[in-house]
Amino acid sequence: MTSSAGNASSLRPEGAAEDRSANPGKDASTARAADVADAIEVLGLVASLEHQAFARLATDSAQAPGLEQALALSRLAARCTERRDRVLARVDELGGDGVAALGRFVGLLDDFDARTPPTSWAERLLKAYVGYGVADDFCRVVARGLDDASARLVAEVLDDASHGELAVRELDEACAGDDVLSSRLALWGRRLVGEALGVVQRVAQRPEVARVLSRAGGADDAATAAAPVEQVPATVFNELTAEHTRRMSRLHLTA
Numbered sequence: 698m699t700s701s702a703g704n705a706s707s708l709r710p711e712g713a714a715e716d717r718s719a720n721p722g723k724d725a726s727t728a729r730a731a732d733v734a735d736a737i738e739v740l741g742l743v744a745s746l747e748h749q750a751f752a753r754l755a756t757d758s759a760q761a762p763g764l765e766q767a768l769a770l771s772r773l774a775a776r777c778t779e780r781r782d783r784v785l786a787r788v789d790e791l792g793g794d795g796v797a798a799l800g801r802f803v804g805l806l807d808d809f810d811a812r813t814p815p816t817s818w819a820e821r822l823l824k825a826y827v828g829y830g831v832a833d834d835f836c837r838v839v840a841r842g843l844d845d846a847s848a849r850l851v852a853e854v855l856d857d858a859s860h861g862e863l864a865v866r867e868l869d870e871a872c873a874g875d876d877v878l879s880s881r882l883a884l885w886g887r888r889l890v891g892e893a894l895g896v897v898q899r900v901a902q903r904p905e906v907a908r909v910l911s912r913a914g915g916a917d918d919a920a921t922a923a924a925p926v927e928q929v930p931a932t933v934f935n936e937l938t939a940e941h942t943r944r945m946s947r948l949h950l951t952a
Contacts, residue, residue: 731908733791736843738905740788741798743836743851747781748799749806750774750829754860757825762818766867773860780854787850806832809896813889819871819878820885826864827886827944831893834940838933839906842913861944868948883950890941890952897937901930 751774758770785795806829813828815821833855840851872879900906910933945952 732844733793735905735909736847737788737791737793737798738801738903739836739839739843739909740784740791740793740847740851741795741800742802742805742900742906743840743854744781744784744788744795744799745802745805746829746832746836747777747784747854751777751781753825753829757821760818760821766863769863773863776857776859780857783850784854787847791847805900806896809892813892819868819882822864822867823882823885823948824889826861826868826948827941828889828893830861830944831890831897831937831941834937835897835900835933838936839910839913842909842911865947872948872950879950882948883945883952886941886945886950886952890938894934894937897933901933 754770754774754777758767758774761767761770781799785799788795788798809828813824815824836851837855840848840855842848843851868882872882901910910930914932942952
């Protein structure tokens with residue numbers, strides 16, 4: 698794992714080396730504080746996605762075509778709040794303000810939702826499974842650059858596959874023998890992933906996220922991550938696209 702401090706010489710202003718060498722303890726403390734602040738930003742992102750997933754699943758539950766689906770979705774919504782609160786507790790452990798960290802990502806998915814309104818229950822399920830899945834995958838990648846405890850927590854929080862299993866089961870049943878629906882959902886999936894990658898690109902431009910992404914191996918070096926990026930690094934883009942293809946394959950849909 699490469700820290701931004703490990704590449705500090707390339708970013709050091711002329712004459713600063715002597716000043717820092719005279720205060721190595723202060724430099725280390727400053728670097729640790731910056732890493733913690735970056736971690737809090739990423740944890741705020743994860744908590745916000747869980748918070749927004751709760752609201753989305755609650756809405757989906759109210760619009761479910763049957764009581765069985767409604768009950769399942771309401772239970773999944775409740776689990777989102779548990780996962781969110783675990784992440785916020787970690788923010789508190791790091792000395793951050795959980796509410797403020799979550800609040801920095803309020804409205805993150807508003808544009809995505811406005812541009813991708815589902816017109817059927819099947820489209821709603823696919824959007825939850827494929828569209829929001831891209832954001833979760835991005836968080837998994839970024840989390841590799843966090844401290845060990847935070848990285849493990851994010852991996853555990855995002856490892857709950859229950860909602861995905863529900864979507865796959867429902868969509869398999871809906872698409873069985875219906876080639877027209879399968880073709881329409883394949884097109885819908887392509888639109889969703891394109892819009893979702895746009896959200897990821899905007900999030901990756903946040904300096905804190907970019908630095909953690911660099912430590913995770915998702916950018917070429919710390920100098921790249923120190924400034925906003927214009928696009929998702931190719932390695933990250935490829936990984937997100939591969940995960941999207943895997944999800945679509947599970948549904949027997951063309952990515």
